[in-house]
Amino acid sequence: TTADSKPLLVLENFIAGKFVPCSSYIDSYDPSTGDVYCRVPDSGREEVEAAVKAAKAAFPIWSSKSPLERSQILNKLADLIEHDLEAFAQAESKDQGKTITFARTVDIPRAVYNFRFFASSILHHTTECTEMATVGCVHYTSRAPVGVAGLISPWNLPLYLLTWKIAPAVACGNTVVAKPSEMTSVTAWMMCKLLEKAGVPPGVVNVVFGTGTKAGEALVCHPDVPLISFTGSTLTAQRITEKSAPHCKRLSLELGGKNPAIVFDDADLSQCIPTTLRSSFANQGEICLCTSRIFVQRGIYSEFLKRFVAEAKKWKVGNPSDPTVDVGALISKEHLEKVRSYVKKAQAEGARVLCGEGVDSLALPTGNQKGYFMLPTVITEVKDESCCMQEEIFGPVTCVVAFDTEEEVIERANSVKYGLAATVWSSNVGRVHRVARRLQSGLVWTNCWLIRDLNLPFGGMKASGIGREGARDSYEFFTEVKTITIKH
Ligand code: NAD
Numbered sequence: 001t002t003a004d005s006k007p008l009l010v011l012e013n014f015i016a017g018k019f020v021p022c023s024s025y026i027d028s029y030d031p032s033t034g035d036v037y038c039r040v041p042d043s044g045r046e047e048v049e050a051a052v053k054a055a056k057a058a059f060p061i062w063s064s065k066s067p068l069e070r071s072q073i074l075n076k077l078a079d080l081i082e083h084d085l086e087a088f089a090q091a092e093s094k095d096q097g098k099t100i101t102f103a104r105t106v107d108i109p110r111a112v113y114n115f116r117f118f119a120s121s122i123l124h125h126t127t128e129c130t131e132m133a134t135v136g137c138v139h140y141t142s143r144a145p146v147g148v149a150g151l152i153s154p155w156n157l158p159l160y161l162l163t164w165k166i167a168p169a170v171a172c173g174n175t176v177v178a179k180p181s182e183m184t185s186v187t188a189w190m191m192c193k194l195l196e197k198a199g200v201p202p203g204v205v206n207v208v209f210g211t212g213t214k215a216g217e218a219l220v221c222h223p224d225v226p227l228i229s230f231t232g233s234t235l236t237a238q239r240i241t242e243k244s245a246p247h248c249k250r251l252s253l254e255l256g257g258k259n260p261a262i263v264f265d266d267a268d269l270s271q272c273i274p275t276t277l278r279s280s281f282a283n284q285g286e287i288c289l290c291t292s293r294i295f296v297q298r299g300i301y302s303e304f305l306k307r308f309v310a311e312a313k314k315w316k317v318g319n320p321s322d323p324t325v326d327v328g329a330l331i332s333k334e335h336l337e338k339v340r341s342y343v344k345k346a347q348a349e350g351a352r353v354l355c356g357e358g359v360d361s362l363a364l365p366t367g368n369q370k371g372y373f374m375l376p377t378v379i380t381e382v383k384d385e386s387c388c389m390q391e392e393i394f395g396p397v398t399c400v401v402a403f404d405t406e407e408e409v410i411e412r413a414n415s416v417k418y419g420l421a422a423t424v425w426s427s428n429v430g431r432v433h434r435v436a437r438r439l440q441s442g443l444v445w446t447n448c449w450l451i452r453d454l455n456l457p458f459g460g461m462k463a464s465g466i467g468r469e470g471a472r473d474s475y476e477f478f479t480e481v482k483t484i485t486i487k488h
Pocket of ligand 1: 154
């Protein structure tokens with residue numbers, strides 16, 4: 001039983017359309033209380049083997065269905081998740097520590113939309129055809145699903161990111177073995193309960209729960225899983241690349257970021273400040289696209305800083321289930337300590353912490369005293385070489401520094417190993433285009449943040465990843481193309 005004597009939630013793997021218990025389990029914590037509330041299968045090679053076998057067996061039938069048949073099933077699944085949106089949102093918030101508001105308005109609606117989006121986009125792809133009249137030939141391309149896809153996802157946007165992989169993979173006719181993060185497995189398990197009702201045949205979607213080193217690695221090393229779509233840290237991606245190399249697997253890697261916001265002196269601060277607060281602190285700063293380096297042009301630097309810090313102090317930290325709370329709990333005790341350690345390092349280097357960790361006091365409700373909470377923290381007077389300006393912190397911490405020229409800020413923004421997302425704030429259209437083109441970043445938002453058209457490519461350059469996801473990109477990743485030549 002849990003600390004408040006409720007029975008522990010015990011998850012089971014979902015293989016070949018059935019829930020199956022595992023021989024061993026790992027504890028999963030409620031980040032807002034620090035209590036164990038759930039037990040997650042500690043799957044290994046055996047469970048992965050069974051799941052891959054089921055996925056292989058389901059492939060011939062699923063891959064031969066028409067896109068329209070698959071589309072109808074995915075739309076049904078979207079409807080079923082949407083019908084239970086509140087239950088999914090509650091579960092995501094409890095399991096991950098994120099606010100109920102974020103789970104209700106971002107995570108679960110997006111999970112629903114992922115299925116609807118790929119259910120629709122799969123109906124609209126066309127293949128290529130060229131003609132060589134002089135030799136009497138036409139060439140055309142044909143695309144087919146690859147087989148069993150291995151899908152590995154992180155803990156920050158659990159169902160959102162897992163369905164961003166499952167939806168395109170199965171829409172294209174592949175079958176899948178998915179492994180969510182061991183820290184946030186509950187909503188994936190809830191989704192499995194809806195698959196049969198949606199009409200997903202047994203074995204098309206299998207979910208194996210467990211750790212990265214055991215279950216994840218067994219999936220990466222399995223010879224019958226020719227493609228792996230992974231979202232997570234750059235360090236894990238290196239390991240996955242190494243482990244999959246002997247099999248020459250196809251990899252899609254969506255990794256970390258150290259995302260800059262560049263605020264020019266002609267920016268509309270009434271838009272820029274609230275959006276940059278969100279881009280720094282939304283979901284506790286635990287989004288790969290979060291801003292963590294804010295470059296502000298010298299002329300407006302003090303005004304920006306004053307207003308930004310004053311607004312940051314208004315963000316309410318507390319029980320994630322309270323709808324008035326803006327910042328929930330971080331994912332784990334270890335992660336909280338890691339994020340805090342960056343603030344300490346910055347202080348030791350001579351930087352100034354203007355609000356948050358170590359500066360302001362955090363009053364928590366009685367039941368949340370042992371939760372993994374932290375105040376939104378703003379650091380300034382920090383050098384570009386500092387670890388706080390170079391490494392991904394992945395928490396509610398952002399650095400604000402001044403710059404003088406366009407040329408200078410482009411160079412400084414690019415001087416990290418990552419290249420995922422950037423935001424540019426300016427009312428000069430010419431400048432916006434110039435800067436966007438030169439930033440080493442897979443995504444550039446100007447005068448906004450996190451507005452996505454899923455049709456277009458998503459992904460990072462440099463250490464932020466390999467490959468892109470989106471309507472066309474995911475279709476290409478999850479299918480094998482063939483060029484056919486006909487002489488007449
Ligand atoms: P992580 O790399 O620790 O874990 C991600 C997943 O990989 C988990 O399911 C984990 O169990 C599994 N895993 C760990 N070791 C493995 C191994 N050796 N073999 C196979 N699987 C393994 O990442 P995390 O801490 O869960 O997530 C945070 C990271 O994810 C951050 O770096 C963040 O930037 C990144 N992220 C990137 C994107 C993106 O789209 N670019 C989106 C969200 C998060």
